[in-house]
Amino acid sequence: MRFRFRQARGGGSTWLRTRRRAFFTLDIIAAIGLGMVLMLAFSLGVRYFAQISDECDTRRVLRLAAEHELDRLRAGISEPDSVIQRDGCQLEVSRAPGVDVWSGLEHVRVVARKPARKGRWVGVELSAYLEPRP
Amino acid sequence: MMHPRSVRSGYLLVEALLVVGVGAALIFGLGKLALDGLTIQRLTSEHANRLATLDNLSTQLRRDALSAVGYRRQAQGLDLQSADQVIQYTVAPAVVTRTAGGAVTHVWQYGRLSFSLNIESGPDGDVVLVDGHERPHRKAIALSERTFSLSTLLPPKQADEPAATGGDNERQ
Numbered sequence: 506m507r508f509r510f511r512q513a514r515g516g517g518s519t520w521l522r523t524r525r526r527a528f529f530t531l532d533i534i535a536a537i538g539l540g541m542v543l544m545l546a547f548s549l550g551v552r553y554f555a556q557i558s559d560e561c562d563t564r565r566v567l568r569l570a571a572e573h574e575l576d577r578l579r580a581g582i583s584e585p586d587s588v589i590q591r592d593g594c595q596l597e598v599s600r601a602p603g604v605d606v607w608s609g610l611e612h613v614r615v616v617a618r619k620p621a622r623k624g625r626w627v628g629v630e631l632s633a634y635l636e637p638r639p
Numbered sequence: 640m641m642h643p644r645s646v647r648s649g650y651l652l653v654e655a656l657l658v659v660g661v662g663a664a665l666i667f668g669l670g671k672l673a674l675d676g677l678t679i680q681r682l683t684s685e686h687a688n689r690l691a692t693l694d695n696l697s698t699q700l701r702r703d704a705l706s707a708v709g710y711r712r713q714a715q716g717l718d719l720q721s722a723d724q725v726i727q728y729t730v731a732p733a734v735v736t737r738t739a740g741g742a743v744t745h746v747w748q749y750g751r752l753s754f755s756l757n758i759e760s761g762p763d764g765d766v767v768l769v770d771g772h773e774r775p776h777r778k779a780i781a782l783s784e785r786t787f788s789l790s791t792l793l794p795p796k797q798a799d800e801p802a803a804t805g806g807d808n809e810r811q
Contacts, residue, residue: 537661540665540666559783566785566786569790577766
């Protein structure tokens with residue numbers, strides 16, 4: 506027993522050298538695994554960012570398209586109650602009579618939709634009260 | 640059982656090579672990801688600047704169109720006649736210029752942003768449409784090609800408008 510203790514405490518024993526190398530290898534494996542997890546997390550973050558950015562831009566494009574459609578309605582170019590495909594945007598125009606203080610006007614709704622990244626549909630709805638066309 | 644020293648050295652060498660190889664690949668990948676992150680940050684900032692440019696143009700154009708009493712289509716833009724002066728919008732492929740009273744007051748321009756102007760005519764008025772086309776960077780990591788269409792109603796067309804319905808960009 507005394508002999509074994511001396512052998513284990515000594516720096517040159519095989520037992521200790523083997524375990525030191527094992528700890529060193531474990532450290533490296535853990536660092537590599539952590540690096541891979543970091544890379545994976547960053548890649549997922551970039552994908553998520555791209556998706557969110559694409560959705561925001563699509564929403565802005567749709568808002569501008571809906572504003573354009575409302576301008577066309579005011580100018581008498583477009584007709585309400587129609588579905589229009591323009592520049593990849595699907596525009597649905599519907600109207601309803603205005604009520605209360607808005608009576609005498611038409612409540613025109615423009616719903617613009619477009620598929621964003623990964624085929625996920627994004628929609629924007631704008632409405633305005635316009636004078637009814639004869 | 641203890642292997643001979645030469646075998647143990649071989650194992651150690653193989654292990655060290657594996658560690659160095661995987662570690663180098665990992666460091667390369669992390670470096671590339673860091674560079675991608677910086678690129679995304681730069682592209683996003685440029686994209687935000689382009690959107691701000693378009694927003695500014697949209698605000699100014701709508702304000703001028705609202706205060707104008709008439710407009711005239713020009714070959715490369717349009718003239719808005721307000722009560723006291725003529726405001727000219729010149730739309731070149733890469734730049735939009737606003738001239739008021741003979742002096743250039745605004746210039747909208749940004750890299751990878753091109754413009755075009757169309758006028759749509761209807762029975763109750765005309766609509767001007769300025770398309771701001773954003774071309775993506777060749778490293779299109781997060782941004783795709785986009786066209787942002789700014790539109791507003793125009794005041795009544797002026798009588799002496801030259802070639803009002805025959806323009807190349809005219810669309811119904």
